[in-house]
Amino acid sequence: MIRLLLAALAMAMAMAATPAMAHKASDAYVTLHVTGDQVAARVDIALRDLDRDLDLDADADDRLSWREVRTRWSDIAALARDGLVLAADGVACLPDPAAAPPGSGAAPALAEHSDGRYAVVRLAWRCAAPVQRLDADYRLFGRTDPTHRGIVRYARDDLPLKLVVLSAGAGRVPLRLPAPRAEAIAVPASPATATATATATATTMSASPAPPSAALARAAASSEPARDDEPSFGAFAGFVREGVHHILIGYDHILFLLSLLLPSVWLRQREVDAAPGRTRSRWVPASNLRQVLANVFKVVTAFTVAHSITLALSVFDIVDPPSRWVESTIAASVVLAALNNVWPVIAEARWKLTFLFGLVHGFGFASALKDAGLARGDLAAPLLGFNLGVEIGQLCIVALVLPLAWTLRGTRTYRGAFAGGSLAIAGVAALWLVQRAFDLSLIAG
Numbered sequence: 001m002i003r004l005l006l007a008a009l010a011m012a013m014a015m016a017a018t019p020a021m022a023h024k025a026s027d028a029y030v031t032l033h034v035t036g037d038q039v040a041a042r043v044d045i046a047l048r049d050l051d052r053d054l055d056l057d058a059d060a061d062d063r064l065s066w067r068e069v070r071t072r073w074s075d076i077a078a079l080a081r082d083g084l085v086l087a088a089d090g091v092a093c094l095p096d097p098a099a100a101p102p103g104s105g106a107a108p109a110l111a112e113h114s115d116g117r118y119a120v121v122r123l124a125w126r127c128a129a130p131v132q133r134l135d136a137d138y139r140l141f142g143r144t145d146p147t148h149r150g151i152v153r154y155a156r157d158d159l160p161l162k163l164v165v166l167s168a169g170a171g172r173v174p175l176r177l178p179a180p181r182a183e184a185i186a187v188p189a190s191p192a193t194a195t196a197t198a199t200a201t202a203t204t205m206s207a208s209p210a211p212p213s214a215a216l217a218r219a220a221a222s223s224e225p226a227r228d229d230e231p232s233f234g235a236f237a238g239f240v241r242e243g244v245h246h247i248l249i250g251y252d253h254i255l256f257l258l259s260l261l262l263p264s265v266w267l268r269q270r271e272v273d274a275a276p277g278r279t280r281s282r283w284v285p286a287s288n289l290r291q292v293l294a295n296v297f298k299v300v301t302a303f304t305v306a307h308s309i310t311l312a313l314s315v316f317d318i319v320d321p322p323s324r325w326v327e328s329t330i331a332a333s334v335v336l337a338a339l340n341n342v343w344p345v346i347a348e349a350r351w352k353l354t355f356l357f358g359l360v361h362g363f364g365f366a367s368a369l370k371d372a373g374l375a376r377g378d379l380a381a382p383l384l385g386f387n388l389g390v391e392i393g394q395l396c397i398v399a400l401v402l403p404l405a406w407t408l409r410g411t412r413t414y415r416g417a418f419a420g421g422s423l424a425i426a427g428v429a430a431l432w433l434v435q436r437a438f439d440l441s442l443i444a445g
Contacts, residue, residue, distance in 0.1 A: 026145050029118070029371060030084065031161070032154040034134060034177060039093060039125040043080045044111055044118040045140070050076055053144055066110075069119065073108045080121040083140030084150075087172065088127035090135075096126040114323050114367040130180075131156075135172040142168025147249050149242060151371070156180065163382055165238040236385045243389020244396075246365065252330050252432065253361060254397060255425045257303070259337040260354060261401045262418050264296050265409040268347040281344075283418075285410040292406065298351040300398060306358025307365055308387055314366035315383055326363040327436040333357035334429035341422040365390060 029044040047064050051057055054075055056068050069076070086093040109120040134154070141148040150166040156177050166173055247253055266283040286292050313319040337357065340346060346353045369386055408414040434440060 026141070026148040027371065028083075028140055028148070028150050029113070030150050030152040032086075032134075032136075032152065032175070034131050034154070034156045036130050037088070037127045038096070039086055039088075039127065039131065039134070041084070041123040041125070043084070043121045043123060044113065045076070045080060045121065046113075046115070047110075047117050047119060049141060049145065049148070050079070050119060053079065053141065064117075069110070070108050073119075076119050077121050077123070080140070081123055083138065083142075084123075085137040085139065086125050086127075087135045087137075088131040089129065089133050091128045093125035093127040096124045113371045115371075131177070134175045134177055136166060136175055137172045138166035138170065139168050147245070149245070165242045236381055239382045239385030240389040240392070243386040243391075244393040245389070246386070247390045247393030248396070250364075252334055252429070253364070255429060256330075256334045256337055256357065256361065257394065257397055258401065259334065259341060259422060259425055260299050260303075260350065261296070261398065261405060262422060263341050263347075263350075264299070264402065265292055265405045266418075268344060281347075283415075289406065292402075295350075296398065296402060299354050300394065302351040302355040303358040303361070304391055304394070306355045307362030307390070310359045310362030311365050311369075311387060312383060314363050315369050319363075321363055323367065324436060324439070326360060328433055329360045330364050331429050331432035331436055333360055335426050335433060338422045338426035338429065342419060342426075 026046065026049055028046070028049075031042045033040045047056070047069065050069075051064060054072060056064055056072055058068050058071075081095055111118045111120045136152065138150045138152070140150060146168075148168065152164050152166050152175075153161040154164070154175050154177070155161045157180070159178055162176065164173070164175065263283065265286055267286050268281050269284045270281045310319070314321075337353070340350075340353065365386075369382060405414070
């Protein structure tokens with residue numbers, strides 16, 4: 001059991017030493033527009049991911065120039081094209097280079113996202129017939145980065161975009177396209193009107209056309225498509241999975257939560273010192289499991305409520321602080337939470353400290369959804385699903401750490417792991433802080 005706890009702490013330290021912007025996952029952003037038998041796509045891929053797979057940095061100076069990216073554009077486009085396989089009504093769609101001629105929007109281009117620069121690749125597919133049902137098989141970086149996800153927006157014609165999260169290895173995933181817009185259906189008011197319309201258009205009409213159904217007439221009158229755009233459970237579940245995935249690879253968030261959980265099985269006890277009138281305090285193992293669970297519940301709830309508030313405020317563009325400020329403050333929160341274990345300033349009501357720093361972490365979570373670029377009205381379900389996934393991932397960490405901490409709370413090993421682990425967390429987070437605040441490269445990532 002002791003070895004397991006030490007191994008978990010060592011793993012957390014090793015993971016923490018990798019990414020500088022740990023809370024941002026590896027994502028690509030895909031937009032699909034279906035028109036008739038054609039599918040046009042824009043694929044935004046992070047340059048850091050492309051450099052890993054294609055070795056774009058030809059001069060090995062750790063900086064990608066526009067020349068280095070542009071000269072490898074054919075390889076970038078091929079990687080993007082091979083990373084997405086589309087099928088319409090069970091029949092594979094074929095890449096259509098002629099649909100995106102040179103000199104158009106298909107020319108090499110870059111875009112800025114919250115976590116850096118992305119290559120913008122324009123692609124097109126031609127299907128065997130007008131698309132009724134579209135399936136997507138996402139394969140991008142499937143062999144090199146199992147954490148990678150594709151944030152896919154899709155629509156038919158000019159209808160509102162819908163959102164789904166795809167990952168390599170999931171196979172064909174159906175995209176719930178709305179039905180094509182219904183053609184306007186005229187209901188003749190009188191035989192004279194019908195005759196005049198027929199004469200003007202040189203079209204032969206039936207003397208007594210069958211009237212459309214009430215539902216179809218309403219659809220034609222409002223120019224609304226047949227309803228197949230209700231939020232699907234699969235899309236919602238995809239954002240729940242993305243939330244779980246995001247918290248479990250967000251090493252700065254994990255270390256912050258770990259810093260809060262380490263002292264949860266201890267109590268701060270005051271003792272009278274030998275010198276008259278002086279007291280000192282120290283950590284002692286807790287004896288009441290119910291009290292420990294109550295304190296953990298307060299901490300977890302404070303973190304949940306706080307980051308949910310700022311996650312929503314940021315996603316809906318009500319509050320939008322600079323990315324570097326958010327990243328640096330998240331790192332600072334990890335430093336302070338870890339040092340508070342060794343030199344306690346707030347020991348009794350740590351949930352208050354958790355709430356304060358949780359507000360900042362919510363802005364960090366928001367970057368995963370904001371870059372998807374949905375309209376406000378389309379964000380409610382993804383926001384709810386993503387936040388639910390974050391809470392599930394958070395509870396998984398609590399369920400792993402808390403039983404071990406409770407079992408080992410009275411041992412000398414745990415006391416050493418507590419002090420050493422807290423200082424190690426503070427050290428790693430301090431490097432993150434300097435790196436993010438001054439745009440340096442101190443840790444690999």
